[in-house]
Amino acid sequence: MLIIKALFIGIVQGLTAFLPVSSSGHSMLLYTLLDMKTMSPVAFMAAGHLGSLAAIIFFMKKELLHILAEVVRIPGLIKKNLSDRFEQIRRGSVDPYKPVFTSNYGKITFLCLAGNIPTIVVGVFVHDLTERLSENILAVGMGFLISAVFLLVAAFLPNGKKVPQDLLLWQMLLVGVSQGVTVFPGVSRFAVTLAVFLLLGQTRKSSIICSMLMSVPVLAGAFCYTVGDLFVKGFSLEIFGVVVVCAIASALIGCLVIRGCLHLVQKCKLTVFSVYCFLLALGCIGCHLYLA
Numbered sequence: 001m002l003i004i005k006a007l008f009i010g011i012v013q014g015l016t017a018f019l020p021v022s023s024s025g026h027s028m029l030l031y032t033l034l035d036m037k038t039m040s041p042v043a044f045m046a047a048g049h050l051g052s053l054a055a056i057i058f059f060m061k062k063e064l065l066h067i068l069a070e071v072v073r074i075p076g077l078i079k080k081n082l083s084d085r086f087e088q089i090r091r092g093s094v095d096p097y098k099p100v101f102t103s104n105y106g107k108i109t110f111l112c113l114a115g116n117i118p119t120i121v122v123g124v125f126v127h128d129l130t131e132r133l134s135e136n137i138l139a140v141g142m143g144f145l146i147s148a149v150f151l152l153v154a155a156f157l158p159n160g161k162k163v164p165q166d167l168l169l170w171q172m173l174l175v176g177v178s179q180g181v182t183v184f185p186g187v188s189r190f191a192v193t194l195a196v197f198l199l200l201g202q203t204r205k206s207s208i209i210c211s212m213l214m215s216v217p218v219l220a221g222a223f224c225y226t227v228g229d230l231f232v233k234g235f236s237l238e239i240f241g242v243v244v245v246c247a248i249a250s251a252l253i254g255c256l257v258i259r260g261c262l263h264l265v266q267k268c269k270l271t272v273f274s275v276y277c278f279l280l281a282l283g284c285i286g287c288h289l290y291l292a
Contacts, residue, residue: 002036002238002242003241003242003245005030005034005036005242006036006242006243006245006246006249007245007246007249008030008034009027009030009031009034009036009048009246010048010051010245010246010247010248010249010250010253011249011250011253012026012027012030013026013027013048013049013051013052013246013249013250013253013254014051014052014055014249014250014251014252014253014254014256014257015253015257017049017051017052017055017250017254017258017261018052018055018190018254018257018258018261018262018265019190019261019264019265019273020147020151020188020190020191020194020265020270020273021147021188021191021273021276021277021280022143022144022147022185022186022187022188022189022190022191022277023049023052023188024045024049024185024186024188024189025140025143025144025147025185025186025187025188025280027044027045027048028041028045028134028135028140028185028186029137029140029186029280029284031044031045031134031135032135032137032140033287040131040226040229040230041131041134041135042127042130042131042134042226042229043226043227043228043229043230044230044242044243044246045134045185046219046222046223046225046226046227047223047227047230047243047246047247048246048247048250049219049222049223049250050219050223050247050250050251051246051247051248051249051250051251051252051253051254052215052219052250052251052254053215053216053219053220053223054247054251054254054255055250055251055254055255055258056212056215056216056219056254056258057216058255058258059212059255059258059259059262060212060213063105063209063213064216066105067105067108067109067112067213069105070105070106070109071109071113073106104164104165107165108164108165108213111164111167111169111172112172112213112214112216112217113217114169114172114173114176115172115173115175115176115179115214116176116179116214116217116218116221117173117176118173118176118177118180119176119177119179119180119214119218120180120221121180122177122180122181122183123180123183123218123221123222123225124225126180126181126183126184127183127225127226130183130184130185133184133185134185136185136288137284137287137288137291138284138285138288139184139185139186140185140186140284141186141280141281141282141283141284141285141287141288142186142281143184143185143186143187144186144277144278144280144281144284145186145277145278145281146186146187147186147187147188147191147192147274147277148274148275148277148278148281149274150188150191150192150194150195151188151191151194151195151270151271151273151274151277152270152271152274153195153199154191154194154195154198154199154270155269155270155271155274157195157198157199159198159203159204160198160200160201160202160203160206161201161203162200162201162202162203162206163202163203163206164202164206164209164210164213166201166202167200167202167210171200174196174200175193175196175197175200175210175214176214178192178193178196179192179193179214179218183222186281186284188277189211189215189218190211190215190265191273191277193207193210193211193214193215194207194208194211194265194270197210197211204265204266205266208262208265208266212262230243
């Protein structure tokens with residue numbers, strides 16, 4: 001029975017992961033309503049997001065390979081810069097500093113890595129609070145309401161003209177901080193980062209791409225940080241099976257729908273998603289009052 005519940009949650013996770021409606025909020029709501037109180041809800045949510053990560057890697061493999069190549073080059077470039085600098089000092093002449101990141105992909109790599117630093121700090125700092133709120137339907141409802149507000153604001157922002165290469169370090173740090181608060185259940189990471197990128201003058205397409213790229217280290221890091229919470233009472237084949245089923249279902253559905261979902265986000269009015277999140281928030285609040 002637990003496997004079937006996990007399969008259902010994985011399917012919903014895959015269907016909602018690439019829409020700005022908080023897949024984590026949907027997962028936590030189902031986790032609570034289906035009474036799956038056998039493991040850490042935050043860790044279970046992070047495990048489910050592994051499927052979303054697999055879908056992102058499948059969809060953006062070309063861009064991610066370029067970024068991976070830039071990351072691999074970083075140690076060698078830093079070593080060469082230091083070596084050149086010491087040689088210049090020995091000769092008594094100092095030439096202009098050679099940037100480590102010179103290509104567009106190099107700049108994006110640096111900005112994404114730097115932008116995720118505040119996300120990690122905020123996420124670690126509020127982890128315990130997130131764990132306590134994750135099974136609270138009212139908290140999930142408030143998260144959906146916050147997502148609705150961000151989407152409503154984004155809907156009235158003009159479509160910018162900037163592309164990822166135009167982003168500055170302080171802007172990515174701002175996105176990183178805003179992304180950090182989306183660890184709370186119901187707050188859509190996609191909705192918040194999309195709104196912030198649009199506010200910074202990015203085009204809708206560029207905002208979607210940047211949001212996807214920013215999510216890769218976050219999803220991977222969240223799983224690595226919380227995976228131990230899945231087996232606090234010792235390793236269990238049942239829990240392992242539940243996690244694997246959820247992640248695989250999420251990955252398969254995500255790979256099938258990601259292109260269509262992102263196209264929908266790019267073309268559809270964001271007010272549609274805002275209304276949907278608002279209705280979900282009202283539903284969660286109503287459930288909380290009824291159960292209370």
